[in-house]
Amino acid sequence: MQLTTVDDISAAEQRIAGRVVRTPLLPCPRLGDPLRLDLAVKAENLQHTGSFKVRGALNALLARVERQGAPAGLTAFSAGNHAAAVAFAGRAFDLPTVVCMPPHAVPTKVETVRRYGGEVVFTDDLAGTCQALAAERGYHLLHPFDDPDVIAGQATVGREILADGPPPELVLVPVGGGGLISGVASAVRAAAPGTRVVGVEPVTANALGHALRTGGDALAARPVSIADGLAAPFAGRHTLAHARALVDEVVEVSEEDIRAAWWELLDATKLLVEPSAAVTLAALRAGLVDAGPGTRTVLVLSGGNVSPATLASLA
Numbered sequence: 148m149q150l151t152t153v154d155d156i157s158a159a160e161q162r163i164a165g166r167v168v169r170t171p172l173l174p175c176p177r178l179g180d181p182l183r184l185d186l187a188v189k190a191e192n193l194q195h196t197g198s199f200k201v202r203g204a205l206n207a208l209l210a211r212v213e214r215q216g217a218p219a220g221l222t223a224f225s226a227g228n229h230a231a232a233v234a235f236a237g238r239a240f241d242l243p244t245v246v247c248m249p250p251h252a253v254p255t256k257v258e259t260v261r262r263y264g265g266e267v268v269f270t271d272d273l274a275g276t277c278q279a280l281a282a283e284r285g286y287h288l289l290h291p292f293d294d295p296d297v298i299a300g301q302a303t304v305g306r307e308i309l310a311d312g313p314p315p316e317l318v319l320v321p322v323g324g325g326g327l328i329s330g331v332a333s334a335v336r337a338a339a340p341g342t343r344v345v346g347v348e349p350v351t352a353n354a355l356g357h358a359l360r361t362g363g364d365a366l367a368a369r370p371v372s373i374a375d376g377l378a379a380p381f382a383g384r385h386t387l388a389h390a391r392a393l394v395d396e397v398v399e400v401s402e403e404d405i406r407a408a409w410w411e412l413l414d415a416t417k418l419l420v421e422p423s424a425a426v427t428l429a430a431l432r433a434g435l436v437d438a439g440p441g442t443r444t445v446l447v448l449s450g451g452n453v454s455p456a457t458l459a460s461l462a
Contacts, residue, residue, distance in 0.1 A: 192451025206300030227256025234265030293383020305334030325386030
């Protein structure tokens with residue numbers, strides 16, 4: 148299977164230029180000093196729709212338009228952040244959008260989809276229902292992670308990290324289905340092959356780690372985590388291939404460690420981030436990632452779509 152190339156990433160950069168926020172890479176000694184790291188955060192919570200997902204959604208749609216023309220509409224399945232990104236892309240190109248979301252989806256993420264004009268269908272069979280709707284309506288199904296164009300769009304996160312300073316020695320990336328880490332690893336390893344790229348996922352929602360261990364199997368039970376944005380039920384063929392080739396390690400963190408790191412991240416950065424963004428800090432605090440003193444480290448903050456109820460649970 149062909150992996151994402153430098154040319155793929157450059158094409159994605161050109162397609163989405165001016166359509167996405169160039170998010171900042173922010174030094175954070177408040178977090179780094181206690182860990183003896185030179186640490187910065189990539190604030191994708193400041194992206195349109197509140198997460199990195201809009202990069203991949205826009206690139207995939209624009210690539211489809213280039214190759215085949217505009218589709219009749221868009222459909223997608225997602226716990227929330229990809230759903231919002233697809234609705235955002237649909238509105239930008241005046242395309243009807245329907246997204247399949249789980250019945251337990253975070254209410255604020257559902258509201259975001261609807262605010263961008265997306266129709267929401269609640270279902271426990273996300274992929275199956277989405278495929279049926281795409282066939283019924285003649286819409287283009289925009290996959291949340293297992294799509295080369297989506298991965299190339301997410302790779303622009305890594306390209307920006309490299310442009311904003313000396314190459315980091317360690318990049319930690321939250322992992323759900325694996326689209327973000329596939330893209331970031333593609334960009335970073337191409338330009339800075341000595342940089343370690345480590346994925347972090349909840350132990351209760353470990354689709355990519357499970358697939359790496361089993362050869363590609365999906366999770367047997369529905370993943371559930373406070374980091375709901377990472378609760379993918381399976382890893383894709385493309386993301387699994389990228390992880391095998393380019394990712395140094397995938398580690399798993401407990402719910403307790405995510406919650407503790409989430410509050411520390413909120414307090415230290417003064418950024419509104421969702422629990423999914425805190426898994427990387429949780430891994431460092433738990434000693435799951437080997438990083439020597441002074442290691443130039445980047446944490447990718449994947450999103451900032453958190454419900455008031457979840458925020459209140461920290462009190």
